Amino acid sequence: MRRVLALAWLLLMLAAVLAAPLLTDQDPLQPTAPALAAAGSGHPLGADHLGRDLLSRLLYGGRTSLLMAAIAGAIAVAGGSFLGAWAAVAPRTMDSVLIWAGNVLLSIPGLLLAMLLVASFGTSRWTVILAAGISAIPNTMRVARTLLKQTAQEEYVQAARAIGATRLRIARRHILPNARPRLLVLAITQLAWSFVNTTTLSFLGFAGDPSLPEWGGMLNSGRGYLLEAPQLALLPGLAISFTILALHHLGSTPVHAQKI
Amino acid sequence: MVPIFDRRSSPALIDLIQRLIQSVFTAWAAVSFTFFALRVSAGDPAAVLLSRGLARPEDIAILRAELGFDQPLLHQYLAFLQDLLRGDLGQSLYTRQPVLDIILEQLPHTLTLAALALLFTLLLSAVLGLGSALWKGKPAAALLSSLTGAAIALPVIFVGTLMLWVFRAGTISGFLPQKQWVMQLLLPALVLGFSTSGGIAWILQTGILENMRAPFYLAAKARGVRPGFPLLWHALKPALPPAVSLFALEASFLFTGTVVTETIFARPGLGRLLVQSILEGDFPIAQGLVVLAALVYTFSLAAGDALAYVLDPRLRSDT
Numbered sequence: 001m002r003r004v005l006a007l008a009w010l011l012l013m014l015a016a017v018l019a020a021p022l023l024t025d026q027d028p029l030q031p032t033a034p035a036l037a038a039a040g041s042g043h044p045l046g047a048d049h050l051g052r053d054l055l056s057r058l059l060y061g062g063r064t065s066l067l068m069a070a071i072a073g074a075i076a077v078a079g080g081s082f083l084g085a086w087a088a089v090a091p092r093t094m095d096s097v098l099i100w101a102g103n104v105l106l107s108i109p110g111l112l113l114a115m116l117l118v119a120s121f122g123t124s125r126w127t128v129i130l131a132a133g134i135s136a137i138p139n140t141m142r143v144a145r146t147l148l149k150q151t152a153q154e155e156y157v158q159a160a161r162a163i164g165a166t167r168l169r170i171a172r173r174h175i176l177p178n179a180r181p182r183l184l185v186l187a188i189t190q191l192a193w194s195f196v197n198t199t200t201l202s203f204l205g206f207a208g209d210p211s212l213p214e215w216g217g218m219l220n221s222g223r224g225y226l227l228e229a230p231q232l233a234l235l236p237g238l239a240i241s242f243t244i245l246a247l248h249h250l251g252s253t254p255v256h257a258q259k260i
Numbered sequence: 261m262v263p264i265f266d267r268r269s270s271p272a273l274i275d276l277i278q279r280l281i282q283s284v285f286t287a288w289a290a291v292s293f294t295f296f297a298l299r300v301s302a303g304d305p306a307a308v309l310l311s312r313g314l315a316r317p318e319d320i321a322i323l324r325a326e327l328g329f330d331q332p333l334l335h336q337y338l339a340f341l342q343d344l345l346r347g348d349l350g351q352s353l354y355t356r357q358p359v360l361d362i363i364l365e366q367l368p369h370t371l372t373l374a375a376l377a378l379l380f381t382l383l384l385s386a387v388l389g390l391g392s393a394l395w396k397g398k399p400a401a402a403l404l405s406s407l408t409g410a411a412i413a414l415p416v417i418f419v420g421t422l423m424l425w426v427f428r429a430g431t432i433s434g435f436l437p438q439k440q441w442v443m444q445l446l447l448p449a450l451v452l453g454f455s456t457s458g459g460i461a462w463i464l465q466t467g468i469l470e471n472m473r474a475p476f477y478l479a480a481k482a483r484g485v486r487p488g489f490p491l492l493w494h495a496l497k498p499a500l501p502p503a504v505s506l507f508a509l510e511a512s513f514l515f516t517g518t519v520v521t522e523t524i525f526a527r528p529g530l531g532r533l534l535v536q537s538i539l540e541g542d543f544p545i546a547q548g549l550v551v552l553a554a555l556v557y558t559f560s561l562a563a564g565d566a567l568a569y570v571l572d573p574r575l576r577s578d579t
Contacts, residue, residue, distance in 0.1 A: 100286075103286055104289040104290050104293065107286050107287070107289075107290045107554055107558045107561075108290050108293070108294065108550065108553070108554050109512075109516045109553060109557060110516070111519060112534075112550050112554075115534065115535075115546070116297050116546075116550060117297075118538055119298060119538045119541070119543065119546050120297060120298060123539065192413070196415045199417065200415060200417055203417045203523075204519070204520070204523060204535055205535070205539060206538075206539075216417065219417055219421060220417075223421055223424070223524065226421070226425045226428055227428055227429065227432060230429075233421050233425070234421070234422070237418040237421055237422065238418070240415060240417070240418055241413075241414050241415065241418045244413050244414070244415060245410075245413050245414070248412075248413045
């Protein structure tokens with residue numbers, strides 16, 4: 001039941017965000033109403049502190065937020081499972097080197113690693129995406145390595161090894177296809193964390209231009225008008241939270257929160 | 261207590277000592293990574309000053325010499341390590357104040373917040389974790405369970421903003437008293453503690469429920485141990501060490517949690533200092549803070565390992 005609800009929310013939101021031009025004809029960037037205008041005709045949710053339509057900013061901002069999280073999650077999962085697979089099939093020394101390198105990176109908390117990258121490349125959306133993606137790689141690598149190692153102990157893998165299959169062939173033909181369902185769970189869970197991390201970094205002002213709509217940034221700028229127009233901060237906040245909860249219900253319950 | 265070194269030292273103790281030694285290396289590697297990541301990619305801070313119109317072109321050479329940026333990279337690195345060992349973290353690009361002084365000035369704010377947040381973490385994870393096991397099958401347990409899920413999943417940026425809104429609206433309408441310390445300390449600590457307690461509560465919950473199915477729990481029940489807390493203790497005790505390890509891990513992550521909460525509640529502290537220094541491009545401060553966080557993180561993890569060793573007799577046995 002929970003999973004159905006989670007899937008329903010994700011699909012509904014995705015549809016709304018993609019159909020943004022059909023649902024609203026307001027420009028998300030131009031002021032079209034008095035500042036902090038209440039909900040009314042033409043502006044179903046009112047306007048923000050600069051008089052821009054809230055609904056259209058939510059819809060177009062959702063596109064950006066989801067895309068940023070998706071790219072960051074893809075970077076984390078692709079990088080992590082590549083390195084994890086390498087560590088799982090590599091000779092013992094290479095495995096230990098990779099693990100140690102991962103531990104070193106894990107000893108710099110994710111947010112700090114992300115902020116290091118922002119400090120290096122300046123504030124922009126791409127920096128936020130890269131920072132959230134790269135800082136999650138050590139963790140996805142560790143998880144991927146563990147589950148790939150488990151798969152590597154299956155009998156069919158040992159059989160393949162016994163008949164002299166190369167490491168690359170074993171990794172590609174035997175381990176990866178059989179670990180795919182569990183890698184998918186890892187990917188969904190990681191997507192949830194990427195969503196938390198990209199919106200948090202944007203919230204902190206690392207995504208550059210605040211006039212371009214994005215849920216984390218909207219939550220931050222709406223924070224200044226909590227009493228006059230609470231919906232400015234609460235609606236993007238609720239959208240972020242529902243999405244994360246839904247992704248968690250589709251993935252698996254994480255033990256150690258990697259949120260920042 | 262067991263003697264630290266004797267001929268029968270358990271493998272776990274040797275393992276622990278190895279891990280402590282390893283954490284020194286890990287800390288060194290993290291510090292070096294920070295140095296090179298900032299220095300190589302961010303380039304020359306003097307150029308940043310120039311581009312922001314904070315320095316004249318003719319001053320750049322002098323500035324670079326003063327900051328040591330005209331030296332080869334390896335030279336700079338060794339000087340950085342040497343300074344670090346002496347406790348010198350360099351000076352701010354803008355104010356020229358020593359970074360260590362700036363950090364020490366903000367440290368008490370963050371320490372107070374983190375200490376209170378840890379207290380809340382302890383309280384909340386005990387309530388959420390024990391309560392849902394103690395009242396298993398009752399509505400209260402379901403409520404506590406979903407609160408645990410919310411604590412794990414909900415982002416601090418939303419929980420914090422929500423609390424801020426509820427409290428502001430409450431004080432305006434007169435339901436809640438308007439107190440500076442509530443807004444500046446209690447709320448941020450509560451938000452931080454709540455979001456940190458989720459994982460720990462979850463570990464406690466699943467551990468206790470698992471132990472309740474173990475034979476030793478049934479034996480305790482058959483012996484006539486009083487139901488309620490005395491009986492719960494039998495299931496709780498073996499579930500504690502992993503929770504303690506996670507507590508240490510979360511405690512070391514508190515610093516990054518303060519970055520967000522300090523921003524939401526407009527509270528001074530190290531987190532805000534870090535965000536500001538990065539947005540302003542004041543690299544020495546950012547570098548000093550990341551180095552500090554990496555050191556704290558590595559060593560509190562090691563402390564957590566040591567504590568788990570003391571708590572869990574299974575780690576101390578020879579088998």
